[in-house]
Amino acid sequence: MNPITVAIRGKGLRKAVARGTIRGKGLRKAVARGIMLFQRYGLTNRKMDAALQLFAKIMQPFGGAATFPIVSKALQRNPAVIQKYQAQGIEFAMHGLHHFDHALLSYEEQQPQLTAGQQIFQQCNITLNGFRGPYLHYNEATLRVLNEIGLHYDSSPSLFWDVVPTDTADYQHVRQFYGARSASVYPSLPYIKGNLVRLPYSLPDDEALIERLTLSPAQMNGMWVNILLKSYQLGELFVIGLHPERIALCQAPLEAALNEARQLDPPVWVARLHEIAAWWQARHKTAVQITPLSNESWQISLNGPEGLTVLGRGVTVDVPTRPWFGQYQEIQATQFTVISTTRPFIGVAPTTAPALVDFLRQQGYLIETSSQANDYPYYFNQTTFTAEQQRPLLALLEEASNAPLIRLSRWPNRVRSAVSVTGDIDALTVWDYIIRAIS
Ligand SMILES: [Zn+2]
Numbered sequence: 001m002n003p004i005t006v007a008i009r010g011k012g013l014r015k016a017v018a019r020g021t022i023r024g025k026g027l028r029k030a031v032a033r034g035i036m037l038f039q040r041y042g043l044t045n046r047k048m049d050a051a052l053q054l055f056a057k058i059m060q061p062f063g064g065a066a067t068f069p070i071v072s073k074a075l076q077r078n079p080a081v082i083q084k085y086q087a088q089g090i091e092f093a094m095h096g097l098h099h100f101d102h103a104l105l106s107y108e109e110q111q112p113q114l115t116a117g118q119q120i121f122q123q124c125n126i127t128l129n130g131f132r133g134p135y136l137h138y139n140e141a142t143l144r145v146l147n148e149i150g151l152h153y154d155s156s157p158s159l160f161w162d163v164v165p166t167d168t169a170d171y172q173h174v175r176q177f178y179g180a181r182s183a184s185v186y187p188s189l190p191y192i193k194g195n196l197v198r199l200p201y202s203l204p205d206d207e208a209l210i211e212r213l214t215l216s217p218a219q220m221n222g223m224w225v226n227i228l229l230k231s232y233q234l235g236e237l238f239v240i241g242l243h244p245e246r247i248a249l250c251q252a253p254l255e256a257a258l259n260e261a262r263q264l265d266p267p268v269w270v271a272r273l274h275e276i277a278a279w280w281q282a283r284h285k286t287a288v289q290i291t292p293l294s295n296e297s298w299q300i301s302l303n304g305p306e307g308l309t310v311l312g313r314g315v316t317v318d319v320p321t322r323p324w325f326g327q328y329q330e331i332q333a334t335q336f337t338v339i340s341t342t343r344p345f346i347g348v349a350p351t352t353a354p355a356l357v358d359f360l361r362q363q364g365y366l367i368e369t370s371s372q373a374n375d376y377p378y379y380f381n382q383t384t385f386t387a388e389q390q391r392p393l394l395a396l397l398e399e400a401s402n403a404p405l406i407r408l409s410r411w412p413n414r415v416r417s418a419v420s421v422t423g424d425i426d427a428l429t430v431w432d433y434i435i436r437a438i439s
Pocket residue numbers: 001002095099134135424425426
């Protein structure tokens with residue numbers, strides 16, 4: 001994923017140089033990286049196997065809940081190693097057939113490549129549910145192909161969190177290269193697009209910690225804890241990026257974040273990307289039935305996936321509750337009667353932008369279409385809704401408010417936020433790099 005490796009993709013170094021794809025660092029650094037790659041991977045997959053072994057051991061208390069997107073060609077050359085870690089619970093996803101920049105490829109180029117990449121997973125008996133583009137790059141054609149070949153998620157979009165003590169030109173450069181957006185502006189949440197769930201990747205990742213930023217050991221060790229706490233406060237998703245070959249260098253920051261996650265209550269869900277995508281789709285399909293009993297009471301019936309967590313605030317219900325997070329109580333039933341001074345749902349005008357309604361539903365809010373604005377604690381009547389309006393909307397609905405509301409929690413089993421530990425596998429041996437450079 002390092003931008004320098006862009007130079008060595010697909011069509012060879014000379015062509016890459018001619019196309020100006022060695023971004024800012026020049027040939028000398030590309031050569032230095034080549035030497036470093038020999039040291040990192042070696043001629044056999046022994047080094048990567050050891051790295052994966054350490055990674056799997058760290059994730060063992062979490063049932064091996066990690067996801068490694070791997071280049072299909074690298075999988076094809078090393079199936080036994082990958083099968084071994086799949087048996088330990090690790091999930092693998094596709095990181096391209098080759099380590100190509102998908103943003104530069106047409107539909108006609110990507111369709112056969114990703115189909116062939118998927119077939120390699122089948123031939124190697126590795127379960128495949130999702131994709132992450134090399135360099136976190138993709139285009140509309142990528143998403144179209146992923147939908148067509150039946151994958152369930154894409155984890156290529158990226159967000160950067162405001163946790164870095166001192167920004168650097170290198171880190172700015174890489175954020176720009178990835179097309180990363182600020183998590184202060186855009187929520188770090190799954191979102192459904194077609195049949196795919198998009199799962200944003202969080203920066204800084206391992207590469208930024210080690211190569212792009214200037215951090216003291218204490219700052220580095222606390223970086224992912226800080227993101228974890230921010231995402232927890234917001235009830236959002238933190239997708240950690242840690243290339244397995246750097247596990248020894250980033251073991252302390254990873255373990256610090258996981259230890260913190262383990263101590264929080266309500267808990268944090270440490271999950272594989274495919275579990276998060278499947279949950280988001282299943283919870284979104286929850287059937288909601290609201291039956292009025294009087295002007296101030298309603299019968300609520302929710303039919304959703306196992307683990308569905310129902311939240312309420314500013315209301316009275318006829319079933320047991322227990323404190324959850326902020327003003328919310330967890331309502332410990334999916335069928336209950338609620339008493340409230342206003343309808344404890346979100347009202348939208350019939351002409352409200354579908355994008356706004358869809359966003360609210362994906363968050364788990366219960367929506368009613370109505371022209372009676374005064375019946376609701378929140379009522380929206382706007383014909384446009386942009387991604388930049390998502391975070392202010394969530395702040396309005398969630399921050400320091402006790403306005404009556406019943407909603408589905410975003411996450412299962414009363415968890416507050418989700419963490420997914422992921423790491424791209426570009427190669428298992430240096431030969432994977434060499435073949436990639438000349439293919
Ligand atoms: Zn990569």
